Amino acid sequence: xxxxxxxxxxxxxLYVALAVLYxxxxxxxxxxxxxxxPSGRSNISWRxxxxxxxxxxxxxxxxxxxxxxxxxxxxxxxxVATGLGVLIGLALVRHRFRGRSSINLLIFLPMSTPxxxxxxxxxxxxxxxxxxxxxxxxxxxxxxxHTILIAHIMFNISYVVVTMRARLQGFPQHLEEAAMDLGxxxxxxxxxxxxxxxxxxxxxxxxxxxxxxxxxxxxxxFTSGQATTFPLYIYGSQQRGIPVQVNVVGTIIFLVAVxxxxxxxxVQRRQRPDPVEAAEVAGGRS
Amino acid sequence: MSWFRRHPTATAYxxxxxxxxxxxxxxxYPTLQMFLVSLWTGTAxxxxxxxxxxxxxxxxxxxxxxxxxxSLLYGAIATLLTFLIGFPLAYFIAFRGGRFKSLLLFxxxxxxxxxxxxxxxxxxxxxxxxxxxxxxxxxLGLLPDEFRLTATPIAVIAGITYNxxxxxxxxLYVALEKIPxxxxxxxxxxxxxxxxxxxxxxxxxxxxxxxAGTLLTFIPxxxxxxxxxxLGSPQSQMIGNVIQARFLRVSDYPTGAALSFILxxxxxxxxxxxxxxxxxxxxxxxxx
Numbered sequence: 001x002x003x004x005x006x007x008x009x010x011x012x013x014l015y016v017a018l019a020v021l022y023x024x025x026x027x028x029x030x031x032x033x034x035x036x037x038p039s040g041r042s043n044i045s046w047r048x049x050x051x052x053x054x055x056x057x058x059x060x061x062x063x064x065x066x067x068x069x070x071x072x073x074x075x076x077x078x079x080v081a082t083g084l085g086v087l088i089g090l091a092l093v094r095h096r097f098r099g100r101s102s103i104n105l106l107i108f109l110p111m112s113t114p115x116x117x118x119x120x121x122x123x124x125x126x127x128x129x130x131x132x133x134x135x136x137x138x139x140x141x142x143x144x145x146h147t148i149l150i151a152h153i154m155f156n157i158s159y160v161v162v163t164m165r166a167r168l169q170g171f172p173q174h175l176e177e178a179a180m181d182l183g184x185x186x187x188x189x190x191x192x193x194x195x196x197x198x199x200x201x202x203x204x205x206x207x208x209x210x211x212x213x214x215x216x217x218x219x220x221x222f223t224s225g226q227a228t229t230f231p232l233y234i235y236g237s238q239q240r241g242i243p244v245q246v247n248v249v250g251t252i253i254f255l256v257a258v259x260x261x262x263x264x265x266x267v268q269r270r271q272r273p274d275p276v277e278a279a280e281v282a283g284g285r286s
Numbered sequence: 287m288s289w290f291r292r293h294p295t296a297t298a299y300x301x302x303x304x305x306x307x308x309x310x311x312x313x314x315y316p317t318l319q320m321f322l323v324s325l326w327t328g329t330a331x332x333x334x335x336x337x338x339x340x341x342x343x344x345x346x347x348x349x350x351x352x353x354x355x356x357s358l359l360y361g362a363i364a365t366l367l368t369f370l371i372g373f374p375l376a377y378f379i380a381f382r383g384g385r386f387k388s389l390l391l392f393x394x395x396x397x398x399x400x401x402x403x404x405x406x407x408x409x410x411x412x413x414x415x416x417x418x419x420x421x422x423x424x425x426l427g428l429l430p431d432e433f434r435l436t437a438t439p440i441a442v443i444a445g446i447t448y449n450x451x452x453x454x455x456x457x458l459y460v461a462l463e464k465i466p467x468x469x470x471x472x473x474x475x476x477x478x479x480x481x482x483x484x485x486x487x488x489x490x491x492x493x494x495x496x497x498a499g500t501l502l503t504f505i506p507x508x509x510x511x512x513x514x515x516x517l518g519s520p521q522s523q524m525i526g527n528v529i530q531a532r533f534l535r536v537s538d539y540p541t542g543a544a545l546s547f548i549l550x551x552x553x554x555x556x557x558x559x560x561x562x563x564x565x566x567x568x569x570x571x572x573x574x
Contacts, residue, residue, distance in 0.1 A: 004480040008480075013378070026405040030408050114549060154312040215398075217512065
């Protein structure tokens with residue numbers, strides 16, 4: 001009993017502190033090494049503190065283009081995948097229809113397929129498309145920005161649907177009915193009632209899609225051709241020696257992502273009580 | 287009444303159509319295409335024809351059986367390690383997190399906001415021969431000077447374990463969080479010791495989380511090639527490294543497609559058997 005108490009009171013919290021440190025360690029190392037003296041060939045050993053790379057974060061040949069490509073792909077893929085995924089999420093949560101278990105399975109499968117298989121199967125589609133007469137020449141080949149975008153939209157859809165499905169459970173559908181009973185048409189009801197209610201979920205899904213997209217290496221490497229994204233740039237430069245600027249860009253992406261999550265949590269906490277509570281009061285459930 | 291309200295089923299299909307069509311064209315069909323490409327014969331220069339060369343399957347399996355076995359082994363060890371590391375962590379956050387719950391959860395997912403590659407490269411810095419982990423131990427004389435972690439299977443497994451730890455911890459947390467504290471208190475009132483309480487109450491109720499966490503960790507771990515490439519050596523290459531090299535270095539598409547198809551089929555069969563064994567029906571997360 002005494003040992004159990006000791007374990008519970010001291011060892012478990014100590015363990016959790018160590019585990020959190022373990023999770024954070026590589027991130028801290030990445031940030032620390034963004035302040036490394038850039039004089040050496042590769043950024044593996046510590047040579048001294050320097051702010052040089054922070055004043056010139058994109059000062060490496062090709063790095064600016066790679067970061068721009070990554071941002072553009074992530075932005076467009078997030079927009080399209082969120083649009084498609086939100087519609088599927090709405091259909092799954094709010095409608096009864098035949099074949100919903102097949103749809104659920106189709107959503108689940110891409111997430112349970114190793115990334116390498118997703119990348120390879122898309123590449124085989126692009127390769128084989130040159131043999132099909134009905135696919136115009138140049139649709140997929142040469143691979144590039146457009147094929148990366150196709151791939152990113154594909155793997156993001158499932159994650160958006162799953163996020164939306166979780167957020168849409170318990171959606172106060174009677175509020176829409178109320179709006180329509182008061183004479184609002186579908187369009188007005190969607191934008192004035194439905195959309196504000198699902199917005200936090202849409203934001204969460206979009207954030208997830210964006211962060212998955214900007215970080216993807218495995219699927220991108222199979223679908224990129226000559227185009228280069230930020231992860232491809234990192235991988236390509238690790239044989240030559242990684243420039244310190246890569247850590248600077250990585251740190252900036254990390255800080256922006258953390259800031260966005262903090263912001264969306266804050267917005268959600270402020271927003272959530274109003275519509276949901278109002279809905280519950282209106283529904284007489286409270 | 288408007289058309290949409292009178293035809294709810296048609297509305298559902300309209301909502302589904304664009305996204306499902308996209309997945310059919312760019313997920314389902316490519317899987318079939320991958321199978322067809324594996325049956326091609328030819329060369330990258332001379333072009334490929336579909337010749338239904340099923341012989342490639344036994345041939346590829348025989349040639350790369352070591353890589354398959356290594357992938358399964360590394361994936362299994364890493365999954366076990368993420369469970370051992372992640373369970374106490376998830377347990378603490380779920381039951382003892384208190385007002386630090388959100389912060390702790392955030393710290394678990396925070397690594398995801400950093401590039402997967404940069405995190406793995408950070409481990410290369412940490413594991414370096416005179417780096418953060420080995421340098422002090424060598425200086426103290428606890429390890430021989432020639433001892434190294436980089437380019438060993440240990441480094442590869444450690445990298446995979448690290449990278450997929452949140453995938454194990456989060457589902458475990460979600461499952462544990464749903465267990466009412468009263469059940470654990472009841473076990474204690476009935477004189478169950480800590481271990482008995484864990485084994486008879488907490489573990490069985492956390493089973494859906496263990497199931498989800500194992501799948502979310504094991505599947506990407508088996509298919510991973512980045513950790514083996516950045517932290518390993520040619521002797522610790524996994525099946526993902528072979529597939530990547532077949533496609534992107536030597537343009538041997540049929541072998542790469544066959545290996546990839548075997549990997550996918552093996553995982554699907556494994557998931558199916560596992561789902562039957564564990565008996566979880568929430569596999570697809572569907573709300574039936």
